[in-house]
Amino acid sequence: MASLARLRLPKLLPLRGVRTVTSTADTTQLKSSPPEGSSSSTPFQVKLHEDSFRSYKCDMPELDVEVTKEMLLTMYKQMQLVRRMEMAADALYKAKMIRGFCHLAIGQEAVSVGLEHGITPNDRVITAYRCHPFAVLRGGTVTGVLAELLGRKTGMSEGKGGSMHIFTPTFFGGNGIVGAQVPIGAGVSFAQKYLEEKHATFAMYGDGASNQGQVFEAFNMAKLWNLPTVFVCENNQYGMGTSADRSSSNTAYFTRGDTIPGIQVNGMDIIASLQAVRYARKWAVEEQKGPLLLEFVTYRYGGHSMSDPGTTYRTREEVQRMRSTKDPIRGLQRYIEEWGLATEQELKLLDKEAKAEVDAAVEEAKSAPPPDAEALWTDIYYKGSEPPVMRGREREEVRTLTLLG
DSSP states (O other): OHHHHHOOOOOOOOOTTOOOOOOOSSOOEEOSOOOOTTOOSSOEEEEOOTTSEEEESSOOOOSEEEEOHHHHHHHHHHHHHHHHHHHHHHHHHHTTSSOSOOOOOTTOHHHHHHHHHHSOTTSEEEOSSOOHHHHHHTTOOHHHHHHHHTTOTTSTTTTSSOTTOOOBTTBOOOOOSTTTHHHHHHHHHHHHHHTTOSOOEEEEEEGGGTTOHHHHHHHHHHHHTTOOEEEEEEEOSEETTEEHHHHOSOOOGGGTTTTSOEEEEETTSHHHHHHHHHHHHIIIIISOOOOEEEEEEOOOSSOSSTTOOSOSSSOHHHHHHHHHHOOHHHHHHHHHHHTTSSOHHHHHHHHHHHHHHHHHHHHHHHHSOOOOGGGGGSSSSOTTOOOSEEEOSSTTOEEETTTTO
C-alpha cells in the first residue's frame, strides 16, 4: 500500500481541440461607458472573456453582463473584508488562540462574494469546510465568526461549534463530513419545492469530495424530482494534498452529473462568477429546469487546513505566480480603476475600513467569555422538543429542564 501511495500517475492532458476555461482575474472588458456624475446604481455593460465558461448539455451564460458602480464597490469591500477576516484567523491560530480544525478560503473570494450577489436573500447555501466568508455574507458578522473560532460565548454557534459549524437562517453550514452536505442541500431544495417556494439551494463541495458516492446519489435524486438544486464544485485544484488529476479520472467536474447539465466557470473573475450564478438561479427557479452543476475553477493560497503548509505537493513558485497574476481582488481593483469608478486612493480607504472592522472584531471576540458550563446541556435538541430529563457522562449526572432555568 505504501508503494501505491507513492505511485506518481502521468499528468492527464486536455483533449485536443477542447478549449479550457480561463482562470485570469482581469480579462473582462468595458462595453458601454459607466454613467458620469454621482449615480452609482445606474447599470452599464461589460463583456467577459470568451473562455470564461464551458458548458455541458446546455447553453453558456451570456458574455455581456450588466453591473453597477455600487455593486462593484460593494463586492470589492466584501472581498477585502472576508480576506482580512481569514488572515486574522490565520494569525489567531498561529498564536494558539484558535484550536482544532481551521480551513481558510484566501484566494477564493470571487466565488463566495460573486455567489452572494447572484442570489436572493431567501435562497439557501450549504458548504463544507471553507465556510467563514459565506457565514458573514449570509447574515452573520465578522465578530460572530471569529468569536466562534475562539470558542467564545458570543460566537455564531455560541462557542460550541467551531470553524466548520456556523449557521444562519439561510446558510446551513459549514459541515465537517466530506461530501455529506451535498445530499442535505438536495433535501433543502426538496423542501423548497414541496412548499412551493421560488428559491434555490446552492449545495457546495470541493474537488476532493467530488468522488463521494453520496454526491452522485444526490445528483440522481435531484434530477428524478426536478429539484431547484445548484450543485457547486469549488475546484481549487487540490483535494487536501492530492491534485485533481491524480484523484479524478474525469476532472471536468461540470460534466459529471450524467443527465444534469453543467457550466464550468472562471472562478477567479468575480464578474464571471456573478454571471454564472445568475444563470444558474434563473435555470433552477424561473425556468424550473431542475438541477444544474456549476464548477468554479479557483485556487487556494494556503494549505488545505492550518496544519498543512501547502508546499509539499505544489511549489512555492506556483502559489506566488497565482497570487501575483491571477488574484481575484487585484483583478476587480483593476476593473474599478480602469473603468473610472474609483481612484486608487478611494479603494485604499475601503481597504482601511475593512481592516479596521476586522481589527475591532478580533479584539471584541478575544474579550468575550467562554460558554457557561450549563451550555453543555443546551442545543442538543431542537428548541421546544427537549425531553424533561437529560443524562450526562455518567448515569448519576442528570439535568432537568427546571435546572436549566
